[in-house]
Amino acid sequence: MKLTCDWHIHSDNSCDDASMRIADLITGAAAQGIVNYGITDHIHTPVNWPDVEASRAEYLASDPPLGFHFGLEVSCVSRWELDEVATGAHGSPTYGLRQGGPPGAEPALSIEQADIDRLGIEYVVAGVHWPMYVEPERDTIIRDYHRQYLYCATHPLVDIIAHPWWWHGHWRDADGRYTTDPWLDDFGKIPASMHDELASAAIEHGKAVEINISAILLNPAYPATLVPQYLEYLAYLRDRGVTFSLASDCHRAQYDIDFERPAAMLESIGIRDEALWRLPARVGAV
Ligand SMILES: [Zn+2]
């Protein structure tokens, strides 16, 4: 099986270490046979809007092919955090505040319909990137993540739920790998009832669930034992009737993603390229 779409890609405008020029993405996608795809740089809080504006300008200047779209990756944050950042008292925190708020704070996304209209955003990928103001205790983190995922899965402006159960931060080994908590050594630590709830929410609200290559399936920092467990999880979501969206989550300077290994993994659990989420090709110039 050949994979032909990719809905989560970062450009050199992204606030993190992503470094690909959009022109190089277009060339690389053509070489890889990726025909439906989109750029999705980060928005955590309004501090990041200038990066997305730069991304939009580079996208428009690239003479984008009809199958190449402009999207956005938005982080789940909180109403408390957006209000705090808006005071200006914290300067311009690239990744938001991420601490100091009340546990259980009302989740929020830093996007409005007006932003989508103004920047020609064709689709929104929403991700959980960090716990919100809770102690690094496994079950607490799991509950907080699940709460954030459910919020993303019910938000009216979201199309795709990014990289379910990606983890980064606490419990990192000295060599940079993740081999223990919160669920990297055993994905079964996450209650199956949460998978049931997320599947139901995604289906009910018409959201796709992402299959992420760089962050999950081929993440070199994760143990090899995670992949078969994660594929079982995807197979469960498939059986529930969830629609999947494919993501390279490319942060590299060149679009040199290994699509072959994930294609074989997905084929092994009966997920076909033609069943993946897609935007229709644009009918004309942007
Ligand atoms: Zn992400």
Ligand SMILES: [Zn+2]
């Ligand atoms: Zn990303």
